[in-house]
Amino acid sequence: MPVAAGVACLSGVVTYAIFRIPFVGSFLMVFILAAGTLLACDFRLMATLGVLATVALIYYGHRRNVVDLVGQKKRGEESRSGTFTH
Numbered sequence: 287m288p289v290a291a292g293v294a295c296l297s298g299v300v301t302y303a304i305f306r307i308p309f310v311g312s313f314l315m316v317f318i319l320a321a322g323t324l325l326a327c328d329f330r331l332m333a334t335l336g337v338l339a340t341v342a343l344i345y346y347g348h349r350r351n352v353v354d355l356v357g358q359k360k361r362g363e364e365s366r367s368g369t370f371t372h
Contacts, residue, residue, distance in 0.1 A: 290322020309351045316344050 294315040301311035320337045327333030345352070 290318055290325070294318040294322070307355070309348050310355075313344075313348070316341060 297318055298311040298315040301314050302308060305311070320341050323337050324334060
């Protein structure tokens with residue numbers, strides 16, 4: 287779905303501009319692209335399994351960033367420190 291690709295790109299840039307944490311914008315882009323793929327493929331089993339596997343692997347690759355961000359929020363620290371990787 288070309289619309290999903292355009293929306294994903296725009297949302298990633300806007301999210302980064304607001305939060306200044308690259309992986310947050312990337313996650314939003316991934317979820318929008320995943321939704322667009324599922325819609326374009328009518329939620330067929332293989333497409334759905336492929337999307338779920340892709341999202342799971344991307345999350346797995348960023349899990350340390352998620353843990354660090356949640357830890358900062360719990361401690362009340364500023365999340366715009368730029369200490370996260372992408």
